[in-house]
Amino acid sequence: GYFAENSFDDISGxxxxxxGCGCGTLAVASALLDxxxxxxxxxxxxxxxxxxxNATDLELDIDLIQCDIKNLNLKGLLVDTVxxxxxxxTKRKGADMEFLSMGLKVAAQAVYSLHKTSTREVxxxxxxxxxxxxxxxxxxxxxxxxxxxx
Numbered sequence: 838g839y840f841a842e843n844s845f846d847d848i849s850g851x852x853x854x855x856x857g858c859g860c861g862t863l864a865v866a867s868a869l870l871d872x873x874x875x876x877x878x879x880x881x882x883x884x885x886x887x888x889x890x891n892a893t894d895l896e897l898d899i900d901l902i903q904c905d906i907k908n909l910n911l912k913g914l915l916v917d918t919v920x921x922x923x924x925x926x927t928k929r930k931g932a933d934m935e936f937l938s939m940g941l942k943v944a945a946q947a948v949y950s951l952h953k954t955s956t957r958e959v960x961x962x963x964x965x966x967x968x969x970x971x972x973x974x975x976x977x978x979x980x981x982x983x984x985x986x987x
Contacts, residue, residue: 851917861888863920868897919944922951
């Protein structure tokens with residue numbers, strides 16, 4: 838979130854969705870960076886309960902949705918930026934592609950995704966499939982990749 842905000846101005850004042858939010862780390866970071874609205878999405882109810890606890894502890898207003906990313910319907914919510922730390926696709930091949938594909942469909946501005954180095958070639962494939970016009974690999978330990986839909 839910090840990099841997305843300070844390098845590209847993609848968080849502050851924006852509507853942000855955190856796909857596969859887990860305990861809410863990226864959603865919380867987005868809210869702390871003054872996102873206009875933050876929604877965390879995860880299939881796991883226990884993860885969402887922990888994300889709610891974390892948001893409450895920090896007095897942050899974050900909407901949480903229990904949903905399989907393949908069935909996501911944001912019911913008219915316009916999202917500027919999607920942040921995610923998706924399943925890496927090492928246990929179930931292509932799991933990260935489902936997240937990337939949906940992120941590129943939903944985000945009006947950009948998608949920030951953390952990827953394991955061994956799955957980085959999947960990132961290039963996702964951009965080709967979705968016709969995103971800008972890709973940047975950022976030298977972070979896990980490898981942050983920005984997909985820009987502009």
